[in-house]
Amino acid sequence: MPRSDAPIALSIGEPGGIGPETIAKAWDRLGAELPFFVIGDPTHIDGPVEVIAHPGEAPRALHRGVPVLARDFGAPRIPGTAQPAHAQPVIDAIRDGVALVMAGEAAALTTAPIHKKALMDGAGFAYPGHTEYLAHLAGVEDVVMMLACPELRVVPATIHIPLADVPAALTRTHLTRVIRITHAALMAQGHANPRIAVAGLNPHAGEGGAIGREEIETIIPVLDALRAEGLALAGPLPADTMFHPAARAGYDVAICMYHDQALVPIKTIDFAGGVNVTLGLPLIRTSPDHGTAFDIAGTGRADPTSLIAALRMARDMAQGTGA
Numbered sequence: 001m002p003r004s005d006a007p008i009a010l011s012i013g014e015p016g017g018i019g020p021e022t023i024a025k026a027w028d029r030l031g032a033e034l035p036f037f038v039i040g041d042p043t044h045i046d047g048p049v050e051v052i053a054h055p056g057e058a059p060r061a062l063h064r065g066v067p068v069l070a071r072d073f074g075a076p077r078i079p080g081t082a083q084p085a086h087a088q089p090v091i092d093a094i095r096d097g098v099a100l101v102m103a104g105e106a107a108a109l110t111t112a113p114i115h116k117k118a119l120m121d122g123a124g125f126a127y128p129g130h131t132e133y134l135a136h137l138a139g140v141e142d143v144v145m146m147l148a149c150p151e152l153r154v155v156p157a158t159i160h161i162p163l164a165d166v167p168a169a170l171t172r173t174h175l176t177r178v179i180r181i182t183h184a185a186l187m188a189q190g191h192a193n194p195r196i197a198v199a200g201l202n203p204h205a206g207e208g209g210a211i212g213r214e215e216i217e218t219i220i221p222v223l224d225a226l227r228a229e230g231l232a233l234a235g236p237l238p239a240d241t242m243f244h245p246a247a248r249a250g251y252d253v254a255i256c257m258y259h260d261q262a263l264v265p266i267k268t269i270d271f272a273g274g275v276n277v278t279l280g281l282p283l284i285r286t287s288p289d290h291g292t293a294f295d296i297a298g299t300g301r302a303d304p305t306s307l308i309a310a311l312r313m314a315r316d317m318a319q320g321t322g323a
């Protein structure tokens with residue numbers, strides 16, 4: 001990806017959530033450090049706003065307020081509630097962000113959190129999250145979700161599917177693709193031969209087949225094949241003992257078999273500083289690790305640290321200094 005100093009595009013996400021508050025706080029704390037602009041309804045932002053006509057105006061505009069490429073969302077924001085009228089504009093803001101990055105007018109896309117069910121109910125959103133929608137927009141088949149903080153990187157090999165569907169989704173082909181995309185992304189970020197730890201699916205990584213056979217039938221054959229190509233892979237490891245500090249020192253990224261196996265450790269270690277980054281796209285996309293937090297929207301208690309980390313990571317990746 002070419003180095004870019006263009007501003008970061010930030011899709012507003014769910015207006016009823018904490019996105020608008022964290023955006024205003026991020027603008028306040030970042031100052032001129034990091035040019036970004038929001039795609040959304042300017043009336044939804046919890047702070048001073050500067051409506052801009054073009055992303056190139058963002059660096060100057062941010063001295064006066066949050067630069068916003070204005071969209072009319074058709075209804076006021078009610079903190080703690082999703083408005084059906086907002087569903088399609090929320091989706092369109094993500095689409096427009098991708099288009100601006102692909103056109104070179106923005107360096108990267110950072111996405112504020114969406115409320116997935118509100119988009120499904122309000123606009124028939126056909127995707128379980130940004131990750132899959134971005135893959136669709138970019139025309140790629142396989143993308144990988146990675147969450148990163150200074151202490152840990154994790155990848156859930158399966159993402160937003162019911163737990164009961166995980167074993168069937170964990171095919172050799174799928175797991176191989178996830179590991180390959182992760183390996184390539186870390187190489188591109190400057191890791192000469194990234195050390196990849198792979199979790200088992202079952203307790204004790206299956207206990208030699210006594211507590212489940214997915215390790216023997218799927219995970220071990222995949223690891224053996226990729227090791228033969230030179231990838232530095234450890235596993236399958238018992239997931240319960242691979243996240244303490246000494247274990248984490250032994251790898252650069254942990255591939256986990258399902259959503260919570262990956263996200264529980266990172267959100268426990270660093271909920272405020274975690275960043276969600278999509279690997280395998282032809283554009284850079286980052287996001288805070290948290291969701292819409294309807295329970296605290298409008299209270300002034302939203303912590304912008306994760307959004308700030310996501311914006312910084314997007315900027316660093318765009319400038320080729322990794323993540």
Ligand SMILES: NC(=O)C1=CN([C@@H]2O[C@H](COP(=O)(O)OP(=O)(O)OC[C@H]3O[C@@H](n4cnc5c(N)ncnc54)[C@H](O)[C@@H]3O)[C@@H](O)[C@H]2O)C=CC1
Pocket residue numbers: 018022112113114115116117130276287288289290291292293294295296301302303304306
């Ligand atoms: N990238 C995205 O678009 C994401 C969207 N979501 C969506 O968000 C919605 C709500 O998800 P939940 O599981 O409830 O997770 P959540 O992250 O919205 O909230 C979980 C708990 O953490 C607190 N919290 C979250 N972010 C915070 C912040 N910045 N400062 C202070 N406290 C914070 C909330 O108040 C709540 O008690 C769902 O629709 C989910 O799909 C969840 C994660 C990421």
Ligand SMILES: NCC(=O)COP(=O)(O)O
Pocket residue numbers: 128129130131132263276287
């Ligand atoms: N649990 C992570 C999450 O929900 C983020 O998903 P996505 O919207 O980034 O695909």
